Amino acid sequence: MSEQLPGGGFKVSTDDIAALEARWARCWEPHDVARRLAGISTPWYIAAGWALDLFRGEQTREHHDLEIGVPAERFPEIRERFAGLVFDAVGDGRIWEAATPQVLSATWQTWLREPATGHYLLDVFREPHDGTVWICRRDQNIRMPYAEIIRYTPDRIPYLSPELVLLFKAKQVRPKDQADFDGALPLLTRTQRETLSRLLTQVHPGHAWLASL
Template identity: 65%
Template sequence: MSEQLPEGGIVLSPAEIEALDARWSSCWTPSEVARRLKGVTAPWAVAAGWALDLFRGKQTREHGDLEIAIPAARFPEIRLPGYIFDAVSSGRIWENATDEVLAATHQTWLRDPATDNYLVDVFREPHDGDTWICRHNETIRLPYTEIIRRTADGIPYLAPEIVLLFKAKHTRPKDETDFAATIPHLTDGQRTTLTELIARTYPGHRWLDDLPETYIRCV
C-alpha cells in the first residue's frame, strides 16, 4: 500500500465529519453482512466493537457502524452489485473510488446509492497470501486461520486479542470500556497473546498493567 495519498477526493470539515454519523443510521448488522457475503471464500471477518460482542455472545453497547476486515487483494470478491464503495483517509472521501485510490488507502465505506447511507466499513488489510500482516506493526504476521473465529451460527469475527491490539492505539472511551469488559472473558492463552502483541507494538502501554506480569518480565 502506498503512503502517498492520491489527488482529489472531498476534504471534510470537522462539522461534516460529525454529520456523517447520521448516514450510518441504517448500517447492516453482523448477521446481515454475513447473509450478503454468503459464499465468499475470502477470509473476511467482523472487526472492532461488534467482533468483541460476537465473541461474548451478546450485544453489550450501541455501535455507530459495522466494520469488517478482508485481505486487500481479495477485496473484489465483496463488490456487491447495486452498491458503491467510497474510500476514506485523513478526513477525505473519494466517492466511487478508483483502483488507484484503493491501492493507496485501506478503509472503504459501502454506500447505498438510493439513500446515500453507509452500510458497512471495509478494512482492506495487508497480507502475504493467507498470512495476515498487522498494519500497525508489520513484524506481527499470523495465519488467517488463527485470527478468525466463528459464532455458533457461522458469522466470522476477528479474535478478541487482535481487536484489542487495534484498540490499544487510540484508547478512546469506548476502547477503554471494551478492554475492561472483554479481559475477564479471555482465556489465559488469549491474555498472554494480547500481552505479547501490545508489548511489541506499544511498549509501556497502560493496559499492560492489567495483563500477565509473567510475560512482561520476559519481553
C-alpha cells in the same frame, strides 16, 4: 463535503462530522453481512467493537458502524457481492466518492454507500497479507494465518480474535475502547492474555492495559 482535493477526494471538516454520523444511522449488523457473503471463498471477519460483542455472545453497547476485514488482494471478490452499492475510499481525513482503482490501491479503508439514499452500510478494511497469512497494518512484523485469527459464533459469523481487536483499540483508548477492554478481559483465555500482552509490549510499550494482563 466542503473542500475538494486533488484526485476527487474531499477533506472532512468539523462541520461534516455530524452529517457523516447521520449517514451511518442505518448501517448493517453482523448477520446482514454474513448473509450477503455466505459461501464466499475469501476469508473475512467482523472487526472492532462488534467483534468483541460477538466474542462475548451479546450486544453490550450501541454501535455506530460495522467494520469487516478482508485481504486486500481479494477485495474484488467481496466487491462483486455488493454490486449495487457505491464504494467510497477513506484515509487521512478525506473521502473519495466512487473511488477509482488508483485511489483504492493507495488507501485501505472503504465505506459502502447506498446510492439512492446516501446512507453508509458497511466499512471494509482492505488488510495487508501474504497469501493466506494476515499482516497487522500497525506492525508488519506481526503475521498470523487467517485460520488462527478468525473465530466463529455458534451461527458461523466470523470475527477477529479478541486479543487482536484489543491491540487495534489500544492506540487511542477512547471511553468505548476502555469499556470494551474491561468487558472482554475476564473472558480471555490465558493464551489470549499472553498474546495481547506480548503484542502490546511490541506495538505500544508501556501501555496502561499491560498492568491488567
